[in-house]
Amino acid sequence: MADSKARKRQKGLQGQPIDLQVAQPVQGAPGPALALFTSARPPAKTPYTLYTPRGEPTASTSVLAAETDSIEYDSRNQLGLARQGEEAGHAVQYMIGVRNPRTNTLTLHAAPLHTVTPTIKSFKRLASDSSASEAALIMQQRAALGSTFGTKKAIKQLRAQERNKLNETSFGVGGHVAGLQTHLTESIHAASSNLPSLADVEHTANESRPIPPFDINADKPSKVYDLDAVVSRAELNAIDLAPYISAADFKERRMLLAYRRSDFVASKVKQILPARASAEGQVPNPSQSDRLRLKLVIYLAYLLQFRQVARPGQLLDRSKLVEKLGNPPPVIIDALLERYSEEVKGADARKVTSVMELKLLTYLLVIVLRVDGWSTDVTTMADDLGMGSRRVQELFRSLGCVLVAPSAEDRDRLVATGRAATAAEAMKSKKAKLQVPLQFPKERKVKAKR
Structure with a gap:
């Protein structure tokens, strides 16, 4: 009976205007x-x-x-x-x-x-780990794959890496660990304070270069390298110039050389001992300076022939070496073996190592610079050595040389001698010039491969 009355009241309200009210929020609700x-x-x-x-x-x-x-x-x-400090x-x-x-x-x-x-x-945890350390996550995934599908050797390596990991609890916990951490910190600071400076490291690197002894403070190119360390006075005094001076022509002089396929050596012999004097029946009489240059050129031929005979890694036979070098004075053979080869352990023999080969090249180029007035053509030496020009340029740089473009006169001479087909090709050739103050090339910084 009550429900029927309520329905009647609701029905009676239909069609009448509805009253609108806005509820006021209750504090705390x-x-x-x-x-x-x-x-x-x-x-x-x-x-x-x-x-x-x-x-x-x-x-x-x-x-x-x-x-x-x-x-x-x-x-x-x-x-x-919009409140203060907030955006709408x-x-x-x-x-x-x-x-x-x-x-x-x-x-x-x-x-x-x-x-x-x-x-x-699960994705949220994965993203958090990745943002914290993406590399660590990759390592964890790789370790999981390795432990599941890896070989026994790989699994053993993974377990060893896990055992060797260090964290804040690797040395234990507690008050006694603080003393150990302090000791380690002090030891690191003490050891790092004794580390050499950048200048000391550069000086040590320069001293260890396989080049002749040098004076870093030299004010002239002629004072940079100690020529006595490259070729001793005894070796130069043992070279007899009489056969070269009294030879009838250049062809006969060239046959006296230990190495005959060097254009540099041939050009310098012609320059010091002109062929015209021999053709006219006159005996050349070079000056004291030219006699020293001629001995250096002859000695350079010995070095080039020694490089051809003494291959890296092969044992040296003194008797064959003497024969291949054209029976030079014994003092020269002894010096070449002592300076450019190493003793073989457990055997009474010597051989040329890769370091000794590099030393031979740098010492040889110092003689070339000395004969050519401390400025020489790179292309000529690259042809004589049978090496690429870029490699020879790096060797000259290691000696403190700078590479300069050839002058107009040098370009014309390269074209005239057939070393360059055109003037444009001659422009590509470089001259190595020893420059003071002496500066060696900086070591290139290479990013470590991942």
Whole structure:
């Protein structure tokens, strides 16, 4: 009977104007909220928690959060009210209307809109680990694959790496560890204080170069290298110039040389002992300076022939070496063996190593610079040595030389002698010039390959 009366009252209110009211928020009580789920939706019974600044349920900025076993739901909302230090949020405010049929009133409640974003927990942990240390994550994944599918040797190496890892608890925990850490720190500081400076390291590197002894403070190119260390006075005094001076022509002089295929040696012999004097029946009488240059040229031929005979890694036979070099004075053979070869352990023999070969090349080029006035053509020496021009350029740089473009006169001479087909090709050739103050090339910094 009571239900029928209520239905009659409700029916009687239909068609009448509805009264609108705006609900005033109760201090300390949460209000309604609208949630927009972009993808996954949690179960209906999932509890939600509203986070607001200073715990005010009606604050303009709020966070609505929920959580299941595998997914986290998180949202942020701003009502569009700009506060100090905050940006305005949504420009639209949503209301939820609740109609009371008894009184025919509609009460509007402010309901902020929360756009909910789901986050899978397992992916969240993976992203956190990757941002912390991507390399460590890759190593962990690689270790997992190796321990599952790797060989016994690979698994053994992985376990050894795990045992050798250090962290903050590797040395234990407690007060006694602090003393050990302090000791290690002090030891590191003490050891690092004794490390050489950059200048000391560069000086040591220069001293260890396989080049003749040098004076870094020399003010003239002629004072840079100690010629006595390259070729001793005894070796030069043992060279007899009489056969070369009294030879009838250049062809006969060339046959006296230990190495006959060097254009540099041939050009310098022609320059010091002109062929015209021999053709006219006159015996050349070179000056004291030219006699020294001629001995250096003859000695250079011995070095070139020694390089051809003494191949790196092969044992040297003194008797064959003497024969191949054209029976030079014994003092020269002894000096060549002593200076450019090493003793073989466990055997009474000597051989040329890669270091000794490099030393031979640099000492040889110092003699070339000395004969040619401390400036020589790179292409000519590259042809004589049977090496690429780039490699010979690097050898000259290691001696402190700079590479300069040839002059017009040098270009014309290269074209005239057939060493360059055109003037443009002659421009590509370089001259190595010993320059003071002496500067050696800096070591190139190469990035380590990953």
